[in-house]
Amino acid sequence: MNTPAHLLIGAAAMGRPGQARVTTAAVLGALAPDLSLYLMVSVSIWGMGIPAETVFRQLYYSDAWQAVFAVDNSFVLWGAGLLLALWRKSPVFIAFTGAALLHLAFDFPLHTHDARQHFWPLSSWVFESPVSYWDSRAHADIVGPVALMISFGCLAWIWRQYRSLAFKAFAALLAAAELMSSGIWRFIF
Template identity: 55%
Template sequence: MNTPAHLIFGIAAFGKPDRPATLWAATLGALAPDLSLYLMGAVSLYLLRIPPNVVFGELYYSDAWQTVFAIDNSAILWGGLLAWALWRRHAVLTAFAGAGLLHIALDFPLHHDDGRAHFWPLTNWIFESPVSYWDARRHAGIVGPIEGAASLILGLWAGWRIRHWGWRAALAILLFLQLGITSIWFRMLF
């Protein structure tokens, strides 16, 4: 899934309007599994001036990058953190870990040849889904609009629940970004 959708889903699922810290935690948890890609990609592209085809065609699939992705996308680690947070009844950590685990659960069926080792450290196996959220050859023209519609519904629902204008503005920005991405998939379909 696209990162704005992950943030919307995480906020909607784990943010509690009466506990602002859980909104921040859900947002950060939903972002965390993608953060390493953004950081390593930005450093490679903009500081080291490595061409995009090398960054996304070679470095992305390198053992070093895949090791980082295996750690921050491990359902085992995120699930353990969520279990501990639930056991300790820690609402903020539950929101963080829950949103991170939701991110991973939603990514798992939507990556074909660019998936992550979601069961690290038990195994480095990577599921190759027949469906992709971005690859038109793997049904992205169908997945994209579904992702956009779900994001719209969850974003509006979260905005209705969350009364703070700042959070509503943040959700509106995320919806704008996600629906912009979705419009690309609609153009591919029709």
């Protein structure tokens, strides 16, 4: 799924109306598995001047980048974090790790050749799904609209549950970003 969808799902599922720290942790946890990708892409393209085509066709698949993705996309590590959070009874850390695990749960069945090592460090196995959220050759024309509907469903729930106009506006921006990014991936691929 696109990152804005993950943020909306994380906020809706793990955030708590009236508890800004918990909701912020949920949003940040939903972002965490994609953060390294954004940082490495940004540094490569804008900091080092590497063409985007090289970044997404070569660097993304390199052993070095995949090693980073294995860490921040590990069900094992995030699951251990959630168990620790539950043991410590920390609502903020539960929201953070829970949203990250939701991110992985939605990503796992929706990545084809771009899949990650979701069970690192126990295994380097990669599940290459026949279904993709971005690749039209792997049913993105179906998955994309479903992800968009889920995103707008989360937006509606957030608008009903939260009082903060700033958070409602943030959620609306995420939904707009999801709408734009879904269309862009279907157009490109």
